[in-house]
Amino acid sequence: xxxxxxxxxxxxxxxxxxxxxxxxxxxxxxxxxxxxxxxxxxxxxxxxxxxxxxxxxxxxxxxxxxxxxxxxxxxxxxxxxxxxxxxxxxxxxxxxxxxxxxxxxxxxxxxxxxxxxxxxxxxxxxxxxxxxxxxxxxxxxxxxxxxxxxxxxxxxxxxxxxxxxxxxxxxxxxxxxxxxxxxxxxxxxxxxxxxxxxxxxxxxxxxxxxxxxxxx
Numbered sequence: 467x468x469x470x471x472x473x474x475x476x477x478x479x480x481x482x483x484x485x486x487x488x489x490x491x492x493x494x495x496x497x498x499x500x501x502x503x504x505x506x507x508x509x510x511x512x513x514x515x516x517x518x519x520x521x522x523x524x525x526x527x528x529x530x531x532x533x534x535x536x537x538x539x540x541x542x543x544x545x546x547x548x549x550x551x552x553x554x555x556x557x558x559x560x561x562x563x564x565x566x567x568x569x570x571x572x573x574x575x576x577x578x579x580x581x582x583x584x585x586x587x588x589x590x591x592x593x594x595x596x597x598x599x600x601x602x603x604x605x606x607x608x609x610x611x612x613x614x615x616x617x618x619x620x621x622x623x624x625x626x627x628x629x630x631x632x633x634x635x636x637x638x639x640x641x642x643x644x645x646x647x648x649x650x651x652x653x654x655x656x657x658x659x660x661x662x663x664x665x666x667x668x669x670x671x672x673x674x675x676x677x678x679x680x681x682x
Contacts, residue, residue: 469586470497472513474506474529475521475548480571484519487575494582503527510536510543517585520565522549522556530556530563537564544585548578554599557592561668566634567591589634590671590680600675616662617677624661627654631667632674 471488473481473496485496498513500506504527510518518536522529533545546567547560560568566585569577570593581591592600620628623644630640637655641648664670674680 468493468495469517469582470495470513470515471582472496472498472500472506472509472515472518474500474503474509474518474524474532476501476524477521487578488582491579494579501525503529503532506532507535507539510540514540514543516544517566517582518543518545519548520545522547522551522560530559533560533565534563546581546585546591552595552599554602557596557599558672561672562666564668568596569593570595587634588636590632592675597675600672601678619661620658624654624658627651628658628662628670628674629679631655631658632671632680 471494473484475481475484478501481499481501485499488494488496497515498509500509502524506518506520506524506529507527518533520529520533524532529547529549533547536543536545541564544566545564546569547565548569548571549556550571552570557568567581567590569581569591573593577593581593584591617625626644627640630643635643637648637651640651644651659665659670662670662673664673671680
């Protein structure tokens, strides 16, 4: 089954290039385009693609706000932010808004194809630059004494749950993998979030990246 993709970018030439490249892939199809965030929101609801390639800086509504609203209205649609911005705040804002990935427009075509497959499988994708930004932020917090080492308070099972959730597995998939009930998985997940003072999957992924839990 093909990956249905919506392109959201205010540059017509860039959309045309992406569309040509993606449609040349045997398992991908661009099903729609949007030139601003508000149109992306409308097209996401109308087309319900598998993945939206979302720029950040667009007129009318920026990509981060569009992502936030799309995830509320059609949460099953995944968003991969494709942008020129390397700024750490953009990375964190995109993840908090619900994006499943973040990469730069300067990346090679092969990296974009890989990212789309990773996200389609239910996992997260961060470009090397985005990973460096997140690790750098973590190290800075450690130096400033802002980062508390709560990881040591987690049980072995909770650490397993943390890693698997951060990798994008659902409660049912984790339950099957660890041979426990989905309810038990949810209980462990709640304990992890409480102990680490995390409030969303995006924050959990960010924490896992900082700890180097997703390097394998």
